[in-house]
Amino acid sequence: MTTIKLCGIAIVAVVFIMTIKQFRPEYATVLTVITCVVLFTCVIGCLAPVTDMLDYITDEAASGKFSDFMPYIQIVMKSLGIALITQSTADICRDSGEGSIAEKIELAGKAEIFVLSLPLLTELIEITGSLLT
Numbered sequence: 001m002t003t004i005k006l007c008g009i010a011i012v013a014v015v016f017i018m019t020i021k022q023f024r025p026e027y028a029t030v031l032t033v034i035t036c037v038v039l040f041t042c043v044i045g046c047l048a049p050v051t052d053m054l055d056y057i058t059d060e061a062a063s064g065k066f067s068d069f070m071p072y073i074q075i076v077m078k079s080l081g082i083a084l085i086t087q088s089t090a091d092i093c094r095d096s097g098e099g100s101i102a103e104k105i106e107l108a109g110k111a112e113i114f115v116l117s118l119p120l121l122t123e124l125i126e127i128t129g130s131l132l133t
Contacts, residue, residue, distance in 0.1 A: 040088060
C-alpha cells in the first residue's frame with residue numbers, strides 16, 4: 001500500500017474518530033488504537049523488499065560472508081523495532097491525553113536502545129584506542 005493510501009485511511013479515520021469523540025468519547029481511544037494497528041500492519045506489509053534483503057544478508061552470513069557484521073545488523077534491527085514500537089505506543093498514549101506516560105515509554109525505549117548499543121560503543125572505543133597507539 002502506498003503512502004498516499006495510508007494517509008487517506010488516516011484522514012478518514014481521524015474525521016471518524018473526531019465525530020465519535022463528540023458523542024461517545026470512550027470509543028474514540030479504542031478506534032484510535034484499532035486505526036494504529038491497521039496502519040502499522042499495512043506499513044509492515046510494505047516492507048517486503050526489506051525482508052527480502054534481510055533474508056539475503058542472513059543467507060550470506062550463514063555462508064560466512066557477513067558473519068563479522070551479524071552482531072551489528074542484529075543490534076540495528078532490534079533498535080529499529082524498539083523505536084517503532086515505543087513511538088507508536090507513546091503516540092497512542094498522547095492521543096489518549098496521557099502525555100506523562102508517553103514520555104516514560106519514550107524514555108524506556110531510549111534507555112533500552114542505549115543498553116543494546118553498549119557493545120558497539122565499547123568496540124568503537126577499543127578500535128579508536130588501537131588506532132591512536
